[in-house]
């Protein structure tokens with residue numbers, strides 16, 4: 596990676612990365628912060644990557660007509676229409692997003708582990724839940740719900756029934772884990788090492804764990820995105836950016852480099 600030299604013009608932002616906004620009508624401050632980020636930052640970037648759990652839950656693409664979902668779709672579409680390419684990797688909350696949503700928002704669905712090159716840097720992108728391998732119960736649940744046959748059966752239920760099932764699962768998750776969600780688990784070094792080895796990369800960006808950080812292990816760099824809760828004390832949220840020189844920076848909600 597070449598650092599910008601004195602007097603050299605630093606190129607525009609090539610790509611922005613966010614995850615774990617958990618957008619929901621009950622948290623309007625998060626939606627406002629998201630719209631502000633889209634207007635002030637994403638609109639000026641070449642690419643925007645949504646790395647999972649943009650939504651608190653997604654019951655199926657036939658819920659696109661919901662008024663709250665319509666607001667989010669319109670905001671994304673506006674950024675796409677301004678010329679930013681938008682990409683999506685589903686999280687454990689919104690893995691049911693499909694081609695109907697993608698077409699409505701104008702974004703491109705990516706596989707759950709995605710290797711790309713941006714600003715001369717080869718990197719691997721993922722949500723991060725599949726690497727929390729010590730959470731055996733969650734890994735069993737994940738294996739079940741990621742099966743196409745399971746999803747077909749679930750999506751064949753009436754929308755109201757699906758929403759009731761999801762609400763029950765969210766309530767169970769809260770009560771079983773003492774008020775915490777399954778994001779309490781962290782990724783394991785073994786699972787992260789496997790991703791680096793299998794993809795031949797040494798830079799990773801993921802979310803899910805709500806433990807924003809930059810971890811340097813050997814020659815590898817692993818950037819973890821924050822979750823968003825701008826009205827918490829202290830406020831949580833922010834993004835990662837890659838500029839034209841391949842420099843990777845972490846930003847808080849104000850846009851300041853951290």
Ligand code: MN
Nearest residue numbers: 648686687803
């Ligand atoms: Mn997650």
